[in-house]
Amino acid sequence: MKTEMKEDMEEYEMIAPCHFGMEAVLKREIEGLGYRIVRVDNGKVIFAGDAAAVARANLFLRTTERILLKVAEFRADTFDDLFEGVRDVPWEEYIPKDGKFWVTKANSVSSKLFSPTDIQKIVKKAMVERLRETYHTDWFDETGESYPLRISIVKDIVTIGIDTTGESLHKRGYRKFTAPAPLTETLAAAILLLSPWHGDRVLVDPFCGSGTIPIEAAMIAMDIAPGLEREFTAETWKTQIPKKVWYEAVEEANSRIRRDVELNIQGYDIDAEMLKMARANAALAGVGDIIHFQQRDVKDFSHPKKYGFVITNPPYGERLSEKSEMFGLYRTMGQVMSKNDTWSFFVLSGYEEAQRAIAAGGSRKKATKNRKIYNGMMKTYLYQYMGAKPPRRERTENEQSTGKNEAGFRDGKPGESK
Numbered sequence: 001m002k003t004e005m006k007e008d009m010e011e012y013e014m015i016a017p018c019h020f021g022m023e024a025v026l027k028r029e030i031e032g033l034g035y036r037i038v039r040v041d042n043g044k045v046i047f048a049g050d051a052a053a054v055a056r057a058n059l060f061l062r063t064t065e066r067i068l069l070k071v072a073e074f075r076a077d078t079f080d081d082l083f084e085g086v087r088d089v090p091w092e093e094y095i096p097k098d099g100k101f102w103v104t105k106a107n108s109v110s111s112k113l114f115s116p117t118d119i120q121k122i123v124k125k126a127m128v129e130r131l132r133e134t135y136h137t138d139w140f141d142e143t144g145e146s147y148p149l150r151i152s153i154v155k156d157i158v159t160i161g162i163d164t165t166g167e168s169l170h171k172r173g174y175r176k177f178t179a180p181a182p183l184t185e186t187l188a189a190a191i192l193l194l195s196p197w198h199g200d201r202v203l204v205d206p207f208c209g210s211g212t213i214p215i216e217a218a219m220i221a222m223d224i225a226p227g228l229e230r231e232f233t234a235e236t237w238k239t240q241i242p243k244k245v246w247y248e249a250v251e252e253a254n255s256r257i258r259r260d261v262e263l264n265i266q267g268y269d270i271d272a273e274m275l276k277m278a279r280a281n282a283a284l285a286g287v288g289d290i291i292h293f294q295q296r297d298v299k300d301f302s303h304p305k306k307y308g309f310v311i312t313n314p315p316y317g318e319r320l321s322e323k324s325e326m327f328g329l330y331r332t333m334g335q336v337m338s339k340n341d342t343w344s345f346f347v348l349s350g351y352e353e354a355q356r357a358i359a360a361g362g363s364r365k366k367a368t369k370n371r372k373i374y375n376g377m378m379k380t381y382l383y384q385y386m387g388a389k390p391p392r393r394e395r396t397e398n399e400q401s402t403g404k405n406e407a408g409f410r411d412g413k414p415g416e417s418k
Helices: 023-032 051-060 079-087 116-135 185-194 212-222 243-256 272-285 320-339 354-360 397-402
Strands: 002-004 010-017 036-041 044-049 068-075 100-109 146-154 157-163 203-205 265-269 291-295 309-312 344-349 369-375 378-385
Touching (some): 023 036, 079 116, 203 212, 272 291
Parallel strands (some): 309 344
Antiparallel strands (some): 010 044, 010 068, 344 378, 369 378
C-alpha cells in the first residue's frame, strides 16, 4: 500500500510477522533502522518506509519471519466482496506482464470466509481478470520474476501482501546441521534482544544443541546482519525495488561488522555430536573463532566470572519416554542457579512443571518474570531469573563516543531506543 513521503519519495507499508509475544522486540528493531511504526498487532508489526526499507528490513531484522509489501486492505463478507476487492487493486503497478503470481498462503480467523483453498482460487481469478484487462491478453506465461502473495482475513478484514522474502528469514544460511526440534534463529535472537545481556557480559548456553543461541548472540554483538549470506525474492524484481538499494544495503551491512569486539560466549552440551554440529554452524556464520563450545553436563556448570547470563532452551520432554526425566533435569538447573545466585538465567521451556522443578532445586522459588511465547503452535514460557547487578562498570571508549553499549544498542535493554 503506497502513500506519499516528504519530497515526493514513494512510501510503502510493510508487514513484518513475528512470534506471538515478541512484537515489542521487533518494533524496537524496526525503529532502530529508522522506520515509522504504523501499527502493532498480535504476531506482526506494520511499518512504513521507502524501497530501500524493503532491502534493509530483509537484511537487518533478526526477529521477523518475512517482509510483506502491503498492497490492499478491505472488508469482505462474501466471496463476491473478496473478488471485487482484489480486482480493484492496481496489480499492474506491482506485477509485470510475464510475472509469476500465486497465493502461497491464506489464513482466516473469526471470519465468514474460512476456506483457504477457496480464498486462494478467488484471489488468483480476480488478479488474472484485472491484469488481462490491463495487458490486453487472455494468457499469462508467468515465466518472469516471482510475486508470491499472502492473504490474511481477520474478523472479515482482508489484508494482502506480496512476499519480498521467499524462504523464511529464520533461514540465515549458516545452520546446515540441526538437532531434533531446534529453536529457530528468529526466536533465539528475540530472546537475546529481550534480555539485558550485551556483548561485554559473559553468556553461557548449557543446552546449546546445534548452537543457535550462542551463534545469534555473537552475530548481535558483532553487528553481523542476519540476511547477509542469503537471497531474497524481491532481489529479482525489475520494478518496485531497484537493484541499487540491495547493493547499498549489503555495503552498509559489511561496513557495520565489528571484528574487534572481545566476547565471552560459551555453549555447553552433553552430546558430542551436537557440539560438532554447533562448531560447524558457527564456522559457517563467521563466528567460529568467537564461541567456545565444550562438552559438559548442566550439573557441572561453573564459571570463574561472578556475574553473567545463562540464556537457554532446555529439553521440554515432548516424548512420553522423556517426561519422567524432566523434573530431575529442571531441579538440577535450580541447584545450579542457587550456586550461582549472582547470575541471571533466562529459560525458554514448554515443560509445564519447569518453574516448580527449578524451585525444588534451590533458593529461587519463583521467576522474576515469565513471558508467554508461542514457538510455532507450542505454548512456551520464558522464565526470567534476574541475578544481582554487577558494580557499575566503566563506560568504554566506544560507549562514550557513540552512546551505545557493546551489543551496538543504546544504553538500556538491547533494541531499546531512548
